[in-house]
Amino acid sequence: MSSKKTQLEGEVFYPSAEVATQARVPDWAALAKRADEDLEGFWAAEAEELEWYRKWDKVLDASEKPFYRWFKGAQTNIVHNCLDRHQRTWRKNKLSLVWVGEKGEVRTYSYFALNRDVSKFANVLKAMGVKKGDRVTIYMPRIPEIVIAMLAAAKIGAIHSVVYGGFSVDALQGRIEDSESKVVITADGGFMNGKIVELKKTVDDAVRRCPTVETVIVVQRTAHEVRMEAGRDYWYHELMKLPLAAGVCPTEVMDSTDPLYILYTSGTTGKPKGLIHGHGGYQVGIYSTLKYVFDIKDEDRYWCAADPGWVTGHSYIVYGPLLMGATTFMYEGAPTYPYPNRWWSLVEKYGITILYTAPTAIRGLMRFGESWPNRHDLSTLRLLGSVGEPINPEAWKWYHRVIGKGRCPVMDTWWQTETGMFMITPVPTLPLKPGSAAKPFFGQQVSILDDNGKAVPDGEEGFLVLERPWPAMAMTVYKDPERFVKTYWEKYPGRYMAGDAAKRDADGYYWVIGRTDDVIKVSGYRLGTAEIESALVSHPAIAEAAVIGLPHEVKGQAIHCYCLLRQGFKPSPELEDEVKQHVAQHLGPIVRPEKVTFVDSLPKTRSGKIMRRVLKARAQGLPEGDVSTLEE
Ligand code: WT7
Numbered sequence: 077m078s079s080k081k082t083q084l085e086g087e088v089f090y091p092s093a094e095v096a097t098q099a100r101v102p103d104w105a106a107l108a109k110r111a112d113e114d115l116e117g118f119w120a121a122e123a124e125e126l127e128w129y130r131k132w133d134k135v136l137d138a139s140e141k142p143f144y145r146w147f148k149g150a151q152t153n154i155v156h157n158c159l160d161r162h163q164r165t166w167r168k169n170k171l172s173l174v175w176v177g178e179k180g181e182v183r184t185y186s187y188f189a190l191n192r193d194v195s196k197f198a199n200v201l202k203a204m205g206v207k208k209g210d211r212v213t214i215y216m217p218r219i220p221e222i223v224i225a226m227l228a229a230a231k232i233g234a235i236h237s238v239v240y241g242g243f244s245v246d247a248l249q250g251r252i253e254d255s256e257s258k259v260v261i262t263a264d265g266g267f268m269n270g271k272i273v274e275l276k277k278t279v280d281d282a283v284r285r286c287p288t289v290e291t292v293i294v295v296q297r298t299a300h301e302v303r304m305e306a307g308r309d310y311w312y313h314e315l316m317k318l319p320l321a322a323g324v325c326p327t328e329v330m331d332s333t334d335p336l337y338i339l340y341t342s343g344t345t346g347k348p349k350g351l352i353h354g355h356g357g358y359q360v361g362i363y364s365t366l367k368y369v370f371d372i373k374d375e376d377r378y379w380c381a382a383d384p385g386w387v388t389g390h391s392y393i394v395y396g397p398l399l400m401g402a403t404t405f406m407y408e409g410a411p412t413y414p415y416p417n418r419w420w421s422l423v424e425k426y427g428i429t430i431l432y433t434a435p436t437a438i439r440g441l442m443r444f445g446e447s448w449p450n451r452h453d454l455s456t457l458r459l460l461g462s463v464g465e466p467i468n469p470e471a472w473k474w475y476h477r478v479i480g481k482g483r484c485p486v487m488d489t490w491w492q493t494e495t496g497m498f499m500i501t502p503v504p505t506l507p508l509k510p511g512s513a514a515k516p517f518f519g520q521q522v523s524i525l526d527d528n529g530k531a532v533p534d535g536e537e538g539f540l541v542l543e544r545p546w547p548a549m550a551m552t553v554y555k556d557p558e559r560f561v562k563t564y565w566e567k568y569p570g571r572y573m574a575g576d577a578a579k580r581d582a583d584g585y586y587w588v589i590g591r592t593d594d595v596i597k598v599s600g601y602r603l604g605t606a607e608i609e610s611a612l613v614s615h616p617a618i619a620e621a622a623v624i625g626l627p628h629e630v631k632g633q634a635i636h637c638y639c640l641l642r643q644g645f646k647p648s649p650e651l652e653d654e655v656k657q658h659v660a661q662h663l664g665p666i667v668r669p670e671k672v673t674f675v676d677s678l679p680k681t682r683s684g685k686i687m688r689r690v691l692k693a694r695a696q697g698l699p700e701g702d703v704s705t706l707e708e
Pocket of ligand 1: 341387388462463464465466467488489490491492493494513574575576588589590591597600601602
């Protein structure tokens, strides 16, 4: 790709002839126009590429909006399309999953082998009494069994709730409680930076307070000593040896709108929301976006370096690539352990062709300089991707030049747990502007609105709003449909408010700026201030706390806490450390605050609400804005 100025504004990277000639979508505008004119027709054609036990009566039912129902009347199971249908073709012998552990172990699964292990584990879950509609919590390291567990649950119609392994006791407990899971699937531990992450211990602590949990299934990964409670805890490898774990298991027939999973995510206030994604619309949305944006071909080795515990992993490590019949690569550990060339050596050794990661990882690796990637043959790469937060043009250009050697287009994909699939994204043939996620995906329309719902002029900042329904949209918030309506659909009736600020430029390219609510993006992880504040006040020294996110060079944002101490406690560096440790212990290492400041008062409104934006402005030496409601 070359960077040259033409009629498009700003710095633009045009696709090379190599990219253009092999692209699945040679003409972005033509397909966009077709989808725009016939949204349902576009998605129906995409859906026809998958298999259904029964076809839909209606592509889109909007009669109870915002509870849109896609492919109404259809019957399917996403696992049928991920695994079952490939058994009848040559793909049965194709690699579905290539996995590399932190200690260098390699495990590979053909589509046949993955289907066999998923079927075996599905039979185990059934034997444990798991039925269609039951919730199963999965809290695991990045090992193949997390994929197997998710697919096995889905295969028998259970609803999985994956909790990211970087979370800790309080976060896990809250999510198990809300989902009322009967079964928790975990591992003794996981490896990260050469150390053991004590997953089973965390599960023990969390489950002690969760009466719904009857069974804990434990994969042996680290083989260090863990406590196993008789009658509750079972080893995965022992269960998988039992005759009941037969290698054949029927796939449950699901309605298109039956729930597939719950995924908890932080919002403006209160506890995390359990977003629900279903079988039918979701599979069509992620299949289609992955196909067009990452242009996956049979000879690709696709690597999404996220964790399955986040929506990126659900949609684009586990389900999406398998729907495509692709080979997906997964690794355990961290980008810089044992050395900052871990990723580049994996790209070389396994011939990775598509790499999809987050800006924070790029910035982190950039700091170690070019000599680490330059030591490796990265010539297999043909496409790069970014997700999770806005990518600064400097990181974009480094990624493009040093990793992609100027040949690989960077797909900056904007989307959310709620959207399930890419919503603003380029395709490989679209000219790219570093820092912009380019244009709405086919069939989508994105508006930038002011507070009153009026479109702002191009170039000005406003609220990012999605105008048209899409098949992978979350169906509701688990047990709280009102919250679903209130959070996303009430400010601008009939339109989806994403919670982000953005601009559109004169070329119709979108530039996402960041969250407009109390969500903090730390290393691309979405964290809520409310959850962190409640962990803070559970420390005996802290009476009251407010949390904000402030810019951080590598992490994007970092957590800053302002705490009022209880009587009898004095500020000290030791106490600051202790408080940081306390938060990390309760919520997880990824939630460890950057800084804890002890204060005498917090800016509040007269009704007692903490004004975080005032704290934020003060911390950055910016004007405080409208403080007419401030009482301090
Ligand atoms: C929020 C959603 C969806 C995958 C991972 C995050 C931010 C996500 C981009 C991007 C700018 C981005 C937004 C969004 N975000 N991708 N390409 N450019 N911002 O999912 O945890 O639900 O977070 O991540 O602020 O609202 P999530």
